[in-house]
Amino acid sequence: AYAVTGYLLTFYYLLSEGLAHGMQPIVSRFYGEKQIDSAKHVLKLAMMFSVGGGVLFTLALLLFPSLFAGFFAGDNQSLQQVIIHAIRISLFVLFIQGFFVVTEAFFQAIGEGHKALIITICNILIQLPFLFILPRYLGTDGIWLAMPLSAIFLMVPVLFLLIKQVKQMDQTIIV
Numbered sequence: 001a002y003a004v005t006g007y008l009l010t011f012y013y014l015l016s017e018g019l020a021h022g023m024q025p026i027v028s029r030f031y032g033e034k035q036i037d038s039a040k041h042v043l044k045l046a047m048m049f050s051v052g053g054g055v056l057f058t059l060a061l062l063l064f065p066s067l068f069a070g071f072f073a074g075d076n077q078s079l080q081q082v083i084i085h086a087i088r089i090s091l092f093v094l095f096i097q098g099f100f101v102v103t104e105a106f107f108q109a110i111g112e113g114h115k116a117l118i119i120t121i122c123n124i125l126i127q128l129p130f131l132f133i134l135p136r137y138l139g140t141d142g143i144w145l146a147m148p149l150s151a152i153f154l155m156v157p158v159l160f161l162l163i164k165q166v167k168q169m170d171q172t173i174i175v
Contacts, residue, residue: 001079001086004072005144008091012057016050016098020105027109036169039110043166046102054095061087061094090144096151103162112165119158126150 023046030039061068069083100123107116127150134142134149 050098
């Protein structure tokens with residue numbers, strides 16, 4: 001079940017990576033040419049497709065988990081039930097990973113690679129306290145919940161950082 005959720009996460013993550021890395025040179029060029037509105041428009045499109053597509057994929061996973069479980073588990077009903085539980089408890093905020101990927105690529109595109117690196121490192125490190133604490137109180141479900149809860153927790157400062165950066169870009173063009 002852990003491998004299956006990993007495959008599903010990877011499927012979405014790689015699509016988001018492709019979108020983010022396709023967006024990056026376009027944003028970089030617009031930003032370098034001081035076409036801030038165009039750079040922001042590309043960011044908005046990338047977020048719509050990556051996060052929006054992630055929301056649709058997440059809804060499909062949550063509404064039809066047995067379809068995805070059956071694809072991997074075949075006729076093994078006990079494995080299917082574990083996979084369904086894992087999908088529901090571990091992938092309910094899958095789309096946040098797409099938000100992180102696009103945000104990281106955006107920061108790299110505008111020459112703020114250190115911010116992208118911090119987000120990447122924090123996305124990994126923030127899971128550790130959740131992995132140490134949650135299983136003690138929630139058992140196996142605590143392991144399943146570590147990734148989504150840490151993503152929710154990290155999304156707040158990353159969203160704040162992105163909004164601050166976009167506002168700062170607007171201010172530099174006015175000055």
